[in-house]
Amino acid sequence: MPIKQLTPMSEIDRYTEQELKRLQTVLIRSLQYCGEQVLNKARSTNSYKDQTGNLRSSLGYVVAVDGRVVYQSDFQTVKQGRDGSEKGAAFAKKLVRRFPHGVCLIVVAGMEYAAHVKNKGYDVLDSSELLADKIVPSMLKQLGFT
Template identity: 50%
Template sequence: MALSRRFNDSFIKEAFAQEVRRVHAVILRMLSYVGELCVNEARSLNTYQDQTGNLRASVGYLILYNGVVLKSDFGEGVGGSTGERVARDVAGQYPSGWVLIVVAGMAYAADVESRGLDVLTSAEQLAKQIVPGLIADLRKQLAAR
């Protein structure tokens, strides 16, 4: 008795494509989580007095996949639009792979940091602390499937 398959090549391709979509959704959720944590950390700091609100509003993030922006979160007004513009400029340096960009977009953000005031430093430290564990969890989830 000969064996015959009851599926075609398009079934296999679709099964792989569906798995890739699932993995991408998990990665997007993970990067969104990290981006939100970083933005919340940076915006909640009281190490400097943001007189216009522009510096805090310019803090935000972009998530890219192969150079395409999948998610963006910035504050309102001048600060938010400036922050997003800066993040999109940085995004041009990353044409492939998954990328999370967190910025404080106002030109004077680095000057504020240089005076020992925390604009993004603690957010960066938070990301460095939690990302390895999230990647390990992601690997476990993918291996369990």
């Protein structure tokens, strides 16, 4: 006796699409949480003296889906660092173009001299990167994505 499909294929497709959207929402929110943790770590690091506030203001993150920003952190202005906030947000958006498929978290220090400060031995995003390397895989595993 053959198996007969009673559920219409359109109903199966609708359910599958709905479940994918739900999982994507869970993933985005979880990456936002990770982004906030990593950003807080970066902002609390006091290994360098930020004279203008631009470098610290350029710290932030975005969550992107298929090359489009779906969430952006505040790129909080520190001291007179408005230029840093603008450059950080612009740099993060520029990096999103490198990831046209999938969901990603991008954390940046958007000032052009951030690498120079890092190369002098100061912690701009180093400890934050270590934190991200720890919590993102753990979160993905906990959610069942790996």
